[in-house]
Amino acid sequence: MDNQDNKDPSALEALTDNLAHALLEWELSKREERRWLTLKRIAIAIGATIFGLIYLAGLAPNLFSTEATEPTVAIIDVVGGIDSDAAASARKLVPVIERACEAATTKAIILRINSPGGSPTEAERIMAAVERCKVQKPEMPIDAVIEGTGASAGYMIATAADQIIANRYAVVGSIGAVLSGLDASAAAERLGLSERVIASGPLKATNYLFTENTPAQTKALQEVVDGLAREFRRQVEASRGERLKADFPDLWSGRIWTADVAQQAGLVDQLSVLEDYLKASYPDLKVHNYRPRQSMQERLGIEASVRDGVTAAVAGWLSPKLQ
Template identity: 30%
Template sequence: MSDSLERDALKEILTASIKEQRAARRWGIFFKVLTFGYLGLVMALMLGWIGAHESESASSGPHVGVVDLSGPIAADGDASSQLVIAGLKAAFEDKNTKAVILRANSPGGSPVQSGMMYDEIKRLKAKHSNTPFYVVVEDVCASGCYYAAVAGEKIFADKASIVGSIGVLMDGFGFTGAMDKLGVERRLITAGANKGFLDPFSPQSEEQKQKATAMLQEVHQQFINVVKEGRGKRLAADNPDLFSGLVWSGESGLKLGLVDALGSVDSVARDVVKVDNIVDFTPQPSYADRLARQLGVAAATTLGAKLEWQLR
């Protein structure tokens, strides 16, 4: 009798142990699946497979398409010509878009990126001649941003906005004095008389300085020509500071012909276009796109010196 009780008790213990092990395995599988599912969701969000920004569809009815030009203009940034142009194309091509607004809030940046925006805006305007294109300045539209903005049929700004900075600069540092104090010797060997152009660790060459100045003047003249082309007779011709790199408030810019009127995105849509519905066509790059641009685009530098238009 006792042997039978012992066998039954042992059987119950073994059965309970097996059930416990099976339950533990099931919970283990559940948590693994849950963990991998969570990681997969995070990865999909990071790569932009889900949750990607899409502008409202054409079924939203008549609307004003808005594209942001925000932040420093650079090939690897959110204000790259690639992203801004993609947004403008989508806005112009939407059949319900009654006007396109470039919402500008940038201190400037790459002259190349700015020029690409300007050229593409002109092409899109010619292709979609029945769709007005306006620029609305928020806090600042300076230098390279203003370069792109002058492609607009009209430029609107707030009375306190900052506009202008029609100039070019090349900046860098010279370390020769510090190197002398530290007893550091610069050993630079080049094949080509100007291969070490503006090397920050070598004494500045007057000849190279003159060449750099000539290059800046050339790009500056390109900037001036674009502004004159875009603004035409609206510019105040008697102001010698207009192309000096100075900036002005929106109120002063209105007097100088840098802007056409005071206004905001809402007021332009409501009072100029006569359409209250506003659709944002600004592309939102995924994490993968941002990472690819950062890894794939090298900064345009020449031994520590860089060419850019920006508010200073």
Template identity: 30%
Template structure:
């Protein structure tokens, strides 16, 4: 077997291993769906049995990739008169730039139009895009050891050009427009493309700074020195005016209830989350078997994300 045949053999071994891993992921996903189909357990509907009113709590956890669910939850709570205030319970390193920004805008809109109090409670992490969202609320609580900040933007992708060369494969691109394939994972950036990408990142960074400044009632000049991408503990963030108070989620809950005139133990209301069933998995194969368009989406990403 010559060297080229050996390389091709190893390449297809890698491909086969990846497909087998995907198959295992599908099996596990289907098993998970079956278990959760059998066990119901959804929370009560919004506004059920609230009496004097309740506090709506929306969990913002994990990497933020899509704004649809939290925005929908915010709107439902905003339109429900039995919900007196909303708490964003945050434990997230951030995520997609546009998704984080969309949630921030919805928070600001509800506060402005509905006049309904929205506060943030940061648990372990409220960084980058998650901090972006928190900055849109009326007050930010965090624990002393919470991770807060990371006002910065990152763009990244995997360049597998050398792997293609090793496997004796070639990428063929036909384009109209010099920068149309900027960020292609099959080759290095040209100096012009690097400057172009840096310009996009810098523009998003400016938007991040301006929105945090607006949400925190400060100027962009005040936020700029803090916009290095670094994080602080909650204890460090307080004198920097990145948060408003040191406190746990319960501290946040009780203080918010008092703010809106709820005496005693406030009733916590969480959105009803529709669980994926086996039928959903079978009728939406795109969720398990992403098509070429989904793979293309992963080439380049702009993130408000702390790692």
């Protein structure tokens, strides 16, 4: 009994320490496991959220579709400059026109235009979509309502409609073409700079920034602009027909007019705001706005926004514009 009662207390302390150490390690390992489990759960939740966003944005664009379910007038906005990268581009507007035209509920289409002009090639593609819709549904009216500005390529698109209506305070016209560029040749000469240009022909290298155009180059560019203007004029004449006052002063000068003068020239059929025109022409139809469907990148807000400014500027200088 004495031997048991007089055991070395240090051994008992060591045993206690070992047990406490083991318990501590066990607790730490459990905490580590719980932490990793929490991190895994967070990672899974984030991954599921990202996947869900991608699915909703790219794979299920119609999930929140608000297509019309009753007879409607389809409103399609043509707003801002007309260009391949703009909101008023053929890439965005042609599918909208096709979607509105194919909808069984669409009984009329109105192009709501507020545009100063832009690319004639983009405008032509948009007009072609309107013409295809006319073939597809010849009985369905397609009108253009100009709000603010319907000039140049913006007016060109309007000519594809059956009727052109304009706000009284709108400006209309600017029938013609423009090809612009910067001439810094004088500044380069003062700085002692010269530009080396090796071209395959005398008319190949035109509108270069630091090299002044020759008379022959300027003449060639003027012929291009005049050709575009003639084509624009033919489009207006064919579309407006007898409504157009061909002898109206300065009709083909490239100027713009207020809506009332444009009506006198035969460029516009009626003066009205959109709401009044809708009530007068389509009193029994609901209004439905058709808009471009966003891509997955646009929906997630990760579409590239950085572009090469120099390249874009050069392309802009060399591309004819209807403005």
